[in-house]
Every structure is written in C-alpha cells, then in structure tokens.
Amino acid sequence: MNRPGIDVPDDRGRVGLDRAGRDLTGNPSVIVRDVELTGAGWHVLRRTTYDYRRRDGHWSSEQRETYDRGDGATVLLYDAERGTVLLTRQFRYPVYVNGHPDGMFLETAAGLLDGDDPAAAIRREAAEELGVTIGELIPVFAVWTSPGSVTERVHCFAAPYSAASRTSAGGGLAEDGEDIESVELPFGAALKMIETGEIADAKTIMLLQWAALKEVLDIDR
Numbered sequence: 001m002n003r004p005g006i007d008v009p010d011d012r013g014r015v016g017l018d019r020a021g022r023d024l025t026g027n028p029s030v031i032v033r034d035v036e037l038t039g040a041g042w043h044v045l046r047r048t049t050y051d052y053r054r055r056d057g058h059w060s061s062e063q064r065e066t067y068d069r070g071d072g073a074t075v076l077l078y079d080a081e082r083g084t085v086l087l088t089r090q091f092r093y094p095v096y097v098n099g100h101p102d103g104m105f106l107e108t109a110a111g112l113l114d115g116d117d118p119a120a121a122i123r124r125e126a127a128e129e130l131g132v133t134i135g136e137l138i139p140v141f142a143v144w145t146s147p148g149s150v151t152e153r154v155h156c157f158a159a160p161y162s163a164a165s166r167t168s169a170g171g172g173l174a175e176d177g178e179d180i181e182s183v184e185l186p187f188g189a190a191l192k193m194i195e196t197g198e199i200a201d202a203k204t205i206m207l208l209q210w211a212a213l214k215e216v217l218d219i220d221r
C-alpha cells in the first residue's frame, strides 16, 4: 500500500506513524489493539484502540485520540543580582482562538526538542528566541501538561542570565514564522501578573512559583 506517513514518506519525510504504542509492555492491564493515523500535518493525530482491565477485573475496549508534537523544553532565565526574569512574548493562535484577548502571550523561552537532548534543545532555543547564551543550567522538573490528549512532555529548566549573557538580538527564526519579543520583568511584578491573568501559560507559572518557593529570587524587589 502507498499510505503517506505509514508505508511511504509523507511531505515531512515520516513513515511508520501508525506504529507508536504497539510495542508498549509496561502495564499488563493495557493491550494496544489498533493505531489509526487520523491526521499527519505539522504534528500527528492518532486514534488508538486498547483493551483496559478495570480495577474490578473486567476488560473494556477503549479509544483515545492523541496529539503528538514530540517533547519540548523550556527555561526560566533569572538575574538574581537585579531581581529580574527574562520572558518571551509572541502571537499564539491557539490561545487567541480560545478566549485570550489578542493572543500576544508571555512565556518562558521554549521549543521542541527536534532530535536534541533537552539541555541542548533549550540552550538552542534560549539563543534563538532571546539571544541568551546559557551557562549554568538547572533541571527543575519534566511535566506532562495535558495528559488526557497531548503526548508532549516538557523538560523545565532554570538558568541565570546577565547583561553579559545576552549575546545576540534573539527574536526567533523569521523563516519559521517566529517574531519574538524579549520581555524583562522584576520578579515580584511577574508573580503579580499570574494573579491578574497577564501571565497565563502553565509552564511559565510553574517555573515562577518554583523560583518563589525555592527563594531563587527575592519577591519583594
């Protein structure tokens, strides 16, 4: 058969996209029966049918759709001397179409791993998006933000920055359609923006609250 993304390369060169999950063995109460590719555009949508043994011992057949965009990484850049954090602002269509007033969204620098390990990926993204060359890099946690449907795991880091580590303009890759503004905020102001809703991105909120809990930065400045 000549099914793009399955037997022959699709327009992004991918094959075997219907294989994901078929070899899972970690949970004896789950038997994957079928994987259908329902969409292979920029990212991949699948409908998976599996048998699931409920807690009462009965088996049921279940279907779940998953959105697979690979894994990602993000970093909270902080300057403890000056009490600031460095964030990105860019247009995010998915939030705009779902209630955000203008879609201009404040986030920690982030990106897809694109085949790199998480540390290498976030060093690349911090340079591309904010022009920052990261030195010390602190792993914080790795989280699934939408476990009912999105497969993505986001590796969250923190890293110090200073005027000296801002080595280029940043802005993102124009050829990828990126147009990213650097936004430096006092830490206390960033925390207040969580309360007002001006910061409403899950990974960004988690990392700012981690920094407050661990007293990485002084809240009162």
Ligand SMILES: Nc1nc2c(ncn2[C@@H]2O[C@H](COP(=O)(O)OP(=O)(O)O[C@H]3O[C@H](CO)[C@@H](O)[C@H](O)[C@@H]3O)[C@@H](O)[C@H]2O)c(=O)[nH]1
Residues within 6 Å of the ligand: 042, 043, 071, 072, 073, 074, 110, 111, 112, 113, 125, 152, 154, 176, 177, 178, 203
């Ligand atoms: N043409 C096209 N481009 C796309 C599409 N989806 C994404 N892109 C482009 O693909 C690039 C991906 O940039 P990254 O910096 O790698 O990813 P990101 O979107 O900024 O970051 C993601 O990373 C976080 C951590 O994984 C995620 O939490 C967050 O949702 C975000 O999508 C961006 O230039 C984006 O415009 C699409 O459907 N079509």
Ligand SMILES: [Mg+2]
Residues within 6 Å of the ligand: 109, 110, 111, 112, 125, 129
């Ligand atoms: Mg990005």
